[in-house]
Amino acid sequence: MQLALQDYLRAHGKHLEPKDVTIIPLEGEGKVLDRVELLHQSLIGNQAWKDALHEADLVLVATHSQGTPTSVLLVARWIQEGLLRVKEDDPRMQRIGILAMAGVSHGPFPFLKGNLIVRWFEAEAAGELFEFMDSETRIARKYQEGLRIVLSSGVRLTCVASLEDQVVPLYSAVMTSIHHPSIVRAVYIDAASYQNDFLINLIAFSLRLRNAGVDDHGILVHLSEVIAGSLYGEGHSTIYEEREVYLLSIRSLLEPPAGLTSDMARSEPILHPFRAKQRLNPFYLPWGMRGIADEIMARGDQVLIKELERLKKLYIQWNPVTKGMKEIKYRLEPVRSKL
Template sequence: MKVPPPIPTPSQAKLQRICPPNHVFPDFDSCYNLVESPPLFCKLTRLFKKPAQTPKAHLFRAHGPRRVKKAVAIGVHGFFPMRFVRTVLGEPTGTSVRFAQSAAAAIKRWAEQNGIEIEVETVALEGEGKVADRVEMLWKLLEKWMDHVKNADFVMIGAHSQGVVVGLQLLARMIEQGWVDSARVGVAAMAGINLGPFYHLPTSILTGSAKELFEFQRPESAVSKKYIQALRVVLAHDVRIVFVGSIDDQLVPLESSTFTNIHHPYIYRAVFVDGRVHAPNFLSHLVGFAMKLRNLGISDHGLIRQLSTPLAGSLYGGEGHSRIYDDDRVYDLTVRHALETTDSPGVPLRVDSFELPTTNNNPFFLPWAMRGLLEEHLVRTKLEQEKNNLLQQFDDWKPTSKVLKDVKFRLEGINQTRPKL
């Protein structure tokens, strides 16, 4: 069932008339087809013999929504200690309440649209420090809500930036402690520093405890290894995660916020497009298309990695890192991904090697990645119309910045992939 967008309040409607609308790509329904019902013969066979389960590379939409009666919405804020960075990115404290309330509102919208009565409890976890320190600190706060979590049918975590790492490690501990044995769990991982911040940022920008964020750029670091272990725990427990990044994030590259080097069917990747900065043009649709392929279990051939640096927002005037958590679509997507998808048990998390890009990155990597993406069998068959639309949008795309003009120049070769008329 496709969930209609929430009806805006009069003040929100007025703001929408002033500001261009935001977007979250790709659309949930475009990524997952309805699961096919097995033939009658197969149903009868299953009564006598349990068939072997083959792990699926991606999920399907279930025929009906999951029935839930009690839910808990948990918010975990990010962490930026320097006064300068707080001025640019916004204060982290207080956002946990916003995340929890936004997650709860999304759950209630979904329940109302599906004719379900549900009770939702909100939990805001606040406290600053390094990741391990925050996990211990917030765990003590979370223990006060243990009974609510244990009695819930659905647990949703809304986390941002460094809070994504913290929230997923808290969730791994909840699973290991037996708090969420039978509950469905969904995570809105917004602009997470999964592979660290932009490599070109000077370490002087983020000092003190926040220097730890750069440790996530190294897979062999202790914090990275601990994070990956937590991810293995939560994904083995059928937790659904939406890694969503902002297309103009000034702190975290898209390849980091969408965690491009890991693979699992329970992971959904999406991009938030701030309507004030980016119109829904070729570039935003291309990024959304690459995310769609990843959601379908198909490689993007490194395209997101190649576009991450050109899409970087301005550290001095950009708002991409913080605007992402104000959009209801992010939370609605997380609820649908958690409660309207089929299971794919027994699939282990696959982690590819990761190295930071160099300052003299080979310019031919981008067109090569684009060619590989367009030559995928699914793209040339079932997604051919979307491919042709992208090629048309490329012609209409008129970038203004020097960096994006260079991106268009490097992609000019895709015209050779057009069907001959």
């Protein structure tokens, strides 16, 4: 994150001296609430860190996997205890951004719960992650309250999923059930996996819709299982080695959309109930795609209409080879004309 910040400032003709940046590596294992307490004590036990956090003009928090709910709850606690300055009438109000990489916001893939490898290595903390699959569990409710505090305080949240993540679904990493204008959603695609095909463009388009405040009609949920990586792959970990991911979070914080007003940035998030399913209804995908098309046409947004037309061309040209992706193409055939 520090290197990304240097790159960003350099591109804008600015420079920060080493003394102007304080890096605070908070580390500790355990369940989410235990980690929140442990990391909080680590911070307040170091006066230099505590002072740096309170006095900073810019606060950047980088998190990964279980660190996402942990960090959101940690930042919420700092806000409540006055360690962070978020009041609009404070002339020294801080800009605060959280980067959530492959965050387990709606739990891991449901099918992993019975996986032999996962059970073999499963610790108490790993088992807790499956509780995030249901928004009515105690820890999920705690997390929702943390998100409410953080987002309504003007914190910018950048959620980046890893395309071939073998642990965290796309819908989980981008917090699909949570709606707020200060959430920016994106996907990281390793260069070796990138193809400019229909599926990749549909995912990017769905994320663009969410960033514009348009419902994706469940498309991201229904695509998540198809793009799941191998349990022996590295998609879950390679995301935090890409500097562009960090740059995105910095740009999201320092270059917000022109139409994002202070009232919007500090509004209460809309939190829809969520419960991950072991098996999805395959007939839902074409209806979701049709819902997107109908909504965009009703809005009359020419940019999005052109994107739909481009998706149709890509769909016609798309020749998937894997069973899962062939199934996606087959399911979408009824709405081919609607695209």
